[in-house]
Amino acid sequence: MSVSRDTILGIVLLLVLLMLPYAALEAGKPFYVTLATRMAILALAAVGLNIALGLGGLVSFGHAAFFGVGGYAAGILASHAFAGQPLDFGFLSVPGTKTMPVIWLVAIAVGGLLAAAIGAISLRTSGVYFIMITLAFAQMTYYFAVSWPAYGGEDGLSITLRNGFPGVNTLVPINFFLIAWGLLAAALVLFAVLRNSRFGAALQAARQNEVRVATIGIEPYRIRLAAFALSGMVTALAGALYADLNRFVSPSMLSWHMSGELIVLAILGGVGRLAGPVAGAMLFVLFEFLLGGLTERWQFFLGLVLLGVVLFARGGVVGLIAGRPRHD
Amino acid sequence: MQTALFIEQMLNGLQLGVMLFLMAAGLTLIFGVMGLINLAHGSLYMVGAFACAAVAGATGSFWLGLAASLAAAAAAGAVVEILVIRRLYERDHLDQVLATFALILIFSEGTRWLYGSFPLYLDIPPLLQGTVALPGGSRYQLYRLAVIGVGVTVAVGLYLLITRTRLGMRIRAGESDREMIGALGVDIRTLYTVVFALGAALAGLAGAMVGALQSVQVGMGEPALILAFVVIVIGGIGSIKGALVGAVIVGVVDTMGRFLLPQLFGLMMPPSQAGLVGGALASMLIYIVMAVVLALKPQGLFPAAKG
Numbered sequence: 001m002s003v004s005r006d007t008i009l010g011i012v013l014l015l016v017l018l019m020l021p022y023a024a025l026e027a028g029k030p031f032y033v034t035l036a037t038r039m040a041i042l043a044l045a046a047v048g049l050n051i052a053l054g055l056g057g058l059v060s061f062g063h064a065a066f067f068g069v070g071g072y073a074a075g076i077l078a079s080h081a082f083a084g085q086p087l088d089f090g091f092l093s094v095p096g097t098k099t100m101p102v103i104w105l106v107a108i109a110v111g112g113l114l115a116a117a118i119g120a121i122s123l124r125t126s127g128v129y130f131i132m133i134t135l136a137f138a139q140m141t142y143y144f145a146v147s148w149p150a151y152g153g154e155d156g157l158s159i160t161l162r163n164g165f166p167g168v169n170t171l172v173p174i175n176f177f178l179i180a181w182g183l184l185a186a187a188l189v190l191f192a193v194l195r196n197s198r199f200g201a202a203l204q205a206a207r208q209n210e211v212r213v214a215t216i217g218i219e220p221y222r223i224r225l226a227a228f229a230l231s232g233m234v235t236a237l238a239g240a241l242y243a244d245l246n247r248f249v250s251p252s253m254l255s256w257h258m259s260g261e262l263i264v265l266a267i268l269g270g271v272g273r274l275a276g277p278v279a280g281a282m283l284f285v286l287f288e289f290l291l292g293g294l295t296e297r298w299q300f301f302l303g304l305v306l307l308g309v310v311l312f313a314r315g316g317v318v319g320l321i322a323g324r325p326r327h328d
Numbered sequence: 329m330q331t332a333l334f335i336e337q338m339l340n341g342l343q344l345g346v347m348l349f350l351m352a353a354g355l356t357l358i359f360g361v362m363g364l365i366n367l368a369h370g371s372l373y374m375v376g377a378f379a380c381a382a383v384a385g386a387t388g389s390f391w392l393g394l395a396a397s398l399a400a401a402a403a404a405g406a407v408v409e410i411l412v413i414r415r416l417y418e419r420d421h422l423d424q425v426l427a428t429f430a431l432i433l434i435f436s437e438g439t440r441w442l443y444g445s446f447p448l449y450l451d452i453p454p455l456l457q458g459t460v461a462l463p464g465g466s467r468y469q470l471y472r473l474a475v476i477g478v479g480v481t482v483a484v485g486l487y488l489l490i491t492r493t494r495l496g497m498r499i500r501a502g503e504s505d506r507e508m509i510g511a512l513g514v515d516i517r518t519l520y521t522v523v524f525a526l527g528a529a530l531a532g533l534a535g536a537m538v539g540a541l542q543s544v545q546v547g548m549g550e551p552a553l554i555l556a557f558v559v560i561v562i563g564g565i566g567s568i569k570g571a572l573v574g575a576v577i578v579g580v581v582d583t584m585g586r587f588l589l590p591q592l593f594g595l596m597m598p599p600s601q602a603g604l605v606g607g608a609l610a611s612m613l614i615y616i617v618m619a620v621v622l623a624l625k626p627q628g629l630f631p632a633a634k635g
Contacts, residue, residue: 059422121619124626128365128421128565132557133622139554140615147611149604256550260367260429267426297441303433310427311415 007192010275014185017043017282021177033173034245039285040180041241046265046277047187048234053263054272055200056227057207062118062134063262065141066232068254069114070107070239072145075157075249077103082160100165100179103240111236112229114141119228123221135256142254156250163244170244180241184278187234192274194230203227235262264306332464337587338580339462343472345579346479350534351556352563352571353486354527360566361502361523362417367428368408369531369556370549371435376401376532377539377548378439381448390453394536401532402525409524414517432550440546447543450536475537482530483572490568499523503566555582558614562621564628573629578614585613 017039024032045067052058080087080096087094097103122133151157162170170176194200206213206220213220243249252258261284269280287305291298355369379400384393408431416424452471459467490496498519501509510516535549542548559578563570590606597605621629 053422059425061425121622124622128359129561129626131365131421131425132561132565133618135554136558136561136615136618140612143611144608147608256554260432263422263426264429267422271422297437299433300437300441303430303437306430306433307412307427310423310430311412 006273006275010188010192010273010278013275013278013282014181014188017184017278018181021174025174030173033177035285035289037173037177037180037245039281040177040184041238041245042265042285043278043281044180044184044187044241045235045238045262046269046281047184047191048231048236048238049262049266050231050272050277051191051194051234052228052231053266054276055195055203055207056224056231058123058224058228058231059131059263060134060228060231061131061256061259061263062122062136062138063232063235064254064256064258065118065138066111066115066235067239067242067258067262068141068145068249068251070111070236071243071249071253072151072157072239073107073110073236074103074163074240074243075159076151077106078159078163079151079157098161098163100163100170100240100244103163104237107236107240108233111239112233114236115232116225116229119225119232123224123228135259138254138259139256142251142256145251145254152250154251156248156252159243159247159249162247176245180245183237183241187237188274188278190234195274199223199226268306268309332462332466333587335462335464336466336468337583339468339472339476341580341583342576343476343479343579344583345576346476346483347534347538348552348555348559348579349479349572349575350482350530351552352559352575353483353568354530355556356560356563356566356568356571357499358524358527359560361499361506362413362520364413364417365421365424365428366413366527367425367553368431368435369527370551370553371432372401372405372528372531372549373535373538373552374435374439374546374549375404376535377450377544378443378448378535379532380536380539381450381544382443384450385448390451390540393450394533397532397536398529401535402529404532405528406521406525408528409521413524414520417520436546443546445546447545448539450539450544452540471540475541478533478537482533486568495522555614558618560628562618562628564630567628567630570628570630577617581617582610582614585610589613 017036020036020039021033024030024036045063048066049060049063052060052063076087077096078098081098082096085096087096118134118137122130122137125133145151146154162176164170165175165179168175168179170179195204202213202218202223206218206223210220239253242253265280265284266277267280268283269276269278287302288298291301295301351369351373354372355366358364358366358369376397380390380393380397382393383396384390387393412427412431416427456471456474458470460470460473462468488496490499498509498514501514502516502519502523506516509519534552538548538552555578556575559574560571561574562577563572563574586607589610590603593602593606593609596602625631
């Protein structure tokens with residue numbers, strides 16, 4: 001079995017991303033470590049979206065909901081741990097925590113549950129309905145976060161001190177980068193395994209021809225729901241990391257604009273490709289940083305570039321480098 | 329006093345509903361005829377509001393501003409259709425979403441470039457500044473009533489346009505079989521541009537009229553766009569009648585939810601908490617209604633002939 005160019009490109013990009021902060025430290029520019037961390041976290045979120053969007057063909061315009069919920073999971077648990085007050089659910093009370101792995105598990109669980117609930121309703125429809133409904137449900141979580149004052153409402157919630165990881169000082173930027181990078185690498189492995197599994201084959205087949213898949217006895221709805229939930233989990237995990245990176249979580253993480261940016265990340269690189277989200281996130285953050293330094297109006301130019309990519313460079317950046325996929 | 333307040337809130341709901349109808353009618357028409365999902369529809373709404381505020385500010389006449397909003401939004405719509413949207417009809421929805429998202433970025437930042445980040449304010453024209461007595465003793469803003477009137481007039485006009493005119497016939501033909509009407513000699517490219525500009529003008533009109541009630545600022549279009557999505561999902565995508573029913577449902581449910589839910593919870597819990605829970609629930613109410621409608625009728629209340 002030969003290794004595809006897409007896979008090789010994915011590995012190369014991961015290694016480049018890994019070397020970036022070390023080069024930055026070497027050059028005496030520690031700020032760039034944060035930039036690289038941002039790339040890794042956004043790439044992780046886009047890998048999550050890529051499961052639904054790339055493999056399943058489910059155009060979710062509501063992934064900010066999962067991203068933000070992951071962020072709020074981190075923020076809420078940390079704020080309770082900091083205040084020393086347990087979370088009170090009425091019938092049981094749970095202590096807050098400042099331990100990342102625990103926060104991640106909670107974020108993944110909450111993100112998965114929310115995605116399962118939203119998916120269960122949205123997946124009854126398809127096409128434009130699906131796009132609009134996922135967008136509407138994400139907007140619902142946004143308005144809930146804005147109108148619920150217990151955790152900051154519109155102002156958001158600060159994380160006083162970045163959460164900890166057993167045995168690692170997460171306050172050192174490079175350590176936190178390595179954590180994010182490690183999770184990104186793990187997610188990419190998960191994506192690759194998933195894509196080549198029976199489940200992944202069924203999911204991609206359902207994207208290409210729903211009727212045929214149903215005829216051979218596979219129910220597309222259940223496969224898609226599982227993929228959507230899994231996709232939400234990965235994106236929620238990224239959200240928890242993102243909150244820790246900024247030490248702040250606010251409703252803007254849940255906004256439609258975030259959902260749009262996640263789609264841009266996934267598409268800019270090349271949809272359904274292993275390397276796509278990594279390339280997309282690296283380009284996006286670089287673009288934001290370089291153009292943002294030149295002009296306040298960088299989003300105007302982002303729009304133009306994006307328009308150009310959609311109209312003239314189908315298949316994204318990875319498509320340009322790795323060629324068209326063979327079986328699509 | 330309670331009845332008067334109730335009537336007032338109902339009218340507010342209706343006013344929100346007709347505004348949403350103007351947005352949703354364009355969206356659903358564009359989807360029905362061209363099969364296109366247009367995220368930038370909210371930007372055209374914003375263009376209308378800014379054109380109205382700018383022209384009204386320069387000339388002192390709201391009415392000139394209103395005319396300018398229609399012209400500017402229709403022109404922006406036509407230009408965007410010819411330059412960008414036209415290339416997207418044959419693409420999948422993902423490309424359409426991405427390209428129109430890019431258009432939002434361009435419109436929003438471009439407008440911020442021209443007008444800055446501070447909101448503009450638009451005054452209600454003197455002719456409509458008064459209030460009207462309502463049964464129950466309270467008074468209601470004349471302007472809001474006029475907005476409802478305009479919305480109803482547009483709905484009737486649109487109905488007549490689509491059922492009684494040659495253009496309407498072509499639009500309906502385009503919905504059911506676009507290749508056939510092309511073969512019959514109708515210039516389908518022009519038809520598409522006209523439909524897109526018509527939808528844009530409706531959005532611009534909505535933006536201008538809402539601009540006098542709220543402030544005119546960058547980013548005003550997207551909340552309206554998302555509500556319009558909820559409207560057409562409830563009503564059934566591609567159906568103008570569905571858009572009207574959905575818009576009234578969403579407008580009234582949203583407004584009445586914000587008004588009644590805190591009071592309802594007030595019967596069961598202390599007022600401060602009731603306001604909190606009721607307020608949070610009210611902000612999610614229309615999405616819950618949408619979920620219920622979808623659970624019962626996945627194609628919306630008035631499914632169009634083709635999905």
